[in-house]
Amino acid sequence: MTSQPCSGICTNLQGTYNCSCPGGYQGDGRKDGKGCTLIIHEKRFHSTDVALGVSISLMLILLGGSWLYWGLRQRKISRQREKFFLENGGRLMLQRLLSEHEGSVESVRIFTDEELKKATDHYHESRILGQGGQGTVYRGILPNNMVVAIKKAKILDRSQVETFINELIILSQINHRNVVKLIGCCFETEVPLLVYEFVTNGTLSDRIHNCRHESTLSWRACLRIAGETAVALSYLHNDVSTQILHRDIKSTNILLDENYTAKVSDFGTSRLVPLDRMQLTTLVQGTLGYLDPEYFYTSQLTERSNVYSFGVVLAELLTGLRALSFERAENDRNLSLYFASAIKGERLFEIIDPRVLNEGNPEEIKEVAMLASRCLRAKGEDRPAMKEVAMELEGLMRLMERHPWVNQSCDLEEAEYLLGERSSKCDGILKSNASKNDDSISNQVPFEIGSGR
Structure with missing residues (x-):
């Protein structure tokens, strides 16, 4: 009996035999030949399975870690926001x-x-x-x-x-x-x-002082904006449950919407004043050039401090000059002092903006200037209340609406043709209408004084 010649599967044939390898192996299956060895790609296949399993496990771990990190981060952000909320009051x-x-x-x-x-x-x-x-x-x-x-x-x-x-x-x-x-x-x-x-047309200061907008505001529009601002301040002083004192009235804090309607803004330094208190002692805040000198020296804030600041805005509208400018002579740097000096020296029309002179009549301009001068008086008790200021500006606007031809012609030669006499008759008409202002103001209020939105 001969020994088995095959290392794998031996198949007997007539007069001979055949050696082969089982599945998964390769070679000639003979003991004296190559024999049978495990197929290499099968081994690689199993290695790939292991690598794929490890990769999927790592991905799951990373994904879980990411979700955990995201959750912790959101929690941290939430706590930080709560912290900011509390710190910010x-x-x-x-x-x-x-x-x-x-x-x-x-x-x-x-x-x-x-x-x-x-x-x-x-x-x-x-x-x-x-x-x-x-x-x-x-x-x-x-x-x-x-x-x-x-x-x-x-x-x-x-x-x-x-x-x-x-x-x-x-x-x-x-x-x-x-x-x-x-x-x-x-x-x-x-x-x-x-x-x-969002208020679309910037600030009143832009329109007064920026040369690109020099012609966009007519004198009539300036007067209307002044009246609307005065009405807003009168509302804050008189028609809210607790009086509000703005403390920083200036042309940059008067915004203009698409219709050039005035919007008073920036109430960060404003103060609420109980009705039983006529004045409030505070740390002096405001803008140089607009700051009430009485408030500056005494720290006693009253509604007349706002009146002073508004008087500076009126002077700006009349002159086209900035409230404080180091480009002017030393004694003229402060507009309120410069304006008061011009009125005292009867030089008012020398400092009025040429555009205002062209569009308004002398009596009307002078009346607004006198109102501004009263607002700028050194003692607060000598200044008018903001409600009085609003009513006076309303009276001027009504006069302009009734007699637009007077505004355009009183200082021109056309007045002789329109009136049949010399232009001095214009003064008579203005004085006559001025004497009726009280009745007009008490019966009709175009600026809606004291009313809300």
């Missing part, structure tokens, strides 16, 4: 609004950080409308395509937080067509943000 503000001014918070929308980032394209520099002492104002577009102005306090300037809270509390109580409207706020960020209606 959000809870204090809400509690104060709810307790002291029930219902006022309903009209103020609370925005999220993400909403305002999206609205401003992550506060891109191309969205900046302006920058000032209290922060930066951005142009934003909400999902409903409403355009808004978003004011962001200065980073790391925590003192601005109180200013923003103060403005929020005050504006949440005001509903007047000549006061900029507060839409909402956000306290989830490192610095607080306030959201206002």
Whole structure:
């Protein structure tokens, strides 16, 4: 009996035999030949399975880790937002609004950080409308395509937080067509943000002092804007539950909408004054050139301090000059002093803006100038109340509406043709109408004095 010649499968044939390898092996199957060896690709196949299993396991671990990281990060962001909300006075503000001014918070929308980032394209520099002492104002577009102005306090300037809270509390109580409207706020960020209606035509200062806009405001429009501003201030002084003193009235804080309607803005430094208090002792705040000298020296804030600042705005409208300019002679740098000196020296028409001289008549201009002069008196008690100022400006506007030809012709040769006499008769007409102003004012109020929106 011969030994088995095959190392694998041996198949007997007639007179011979055949060697082969079982499945999964390769070779000739002979002991004296190559024999049978495991097929290499089968081994690789098993190695690939192991590698694939390891890869899937690692992916699952990474995915789970990512979800865990994302969850922890969102939790951290949420805690950080809550921290900012508390640091920025959000809870204090809400509690104060709810307790002291029930219902006022309903009209103020609370925005999220993400909403305002999206609205401003992550506060891109191309969205900046302006920058000032209290922060930066951005142009934003909400999902409903409403355009808004978003004011962001200065980073790391925590003192601005109180200013923003103060403005929020005050504006949440005001509903007047000549006061900029507060839409909402956000306290989830490192610095607080306030959201206002977007006012399209910039500031009154731009229109008075920027040469590109020199001809866009007529004298009539200037007088109307002054009247609307006076009405807004009169409303704040007399027609709200707690008197509001603005403290920073100036031409840059009077905005103009698409119809050039005046909108008083920037109430960050304003103060609420209880009805039983005639004056308030405060840290002096305001803008040089507009600041009431009596308030500056005594720190006693009254509504007549606003009247002084408004008088400076009237002087700006009349002269086209800035409230404070180092380009003028040293004694003339302060417009209020320069204006008072011109009136005292009977040089008023030498400093009036030529455009105003061309469009208004001398008596009308003089009457506005005298009103401004009274607002700029050194002692607050000698100044008129803002309601009186609003009524006087209303009377002038009514006079212009009744006799537009007087405004255009009293200082021209055409007056002789229109009146049949020398232009001195214009003065008589003006005086006659001026004597009727009291009745006109008491019966009709075109500026809606004291009314809300």
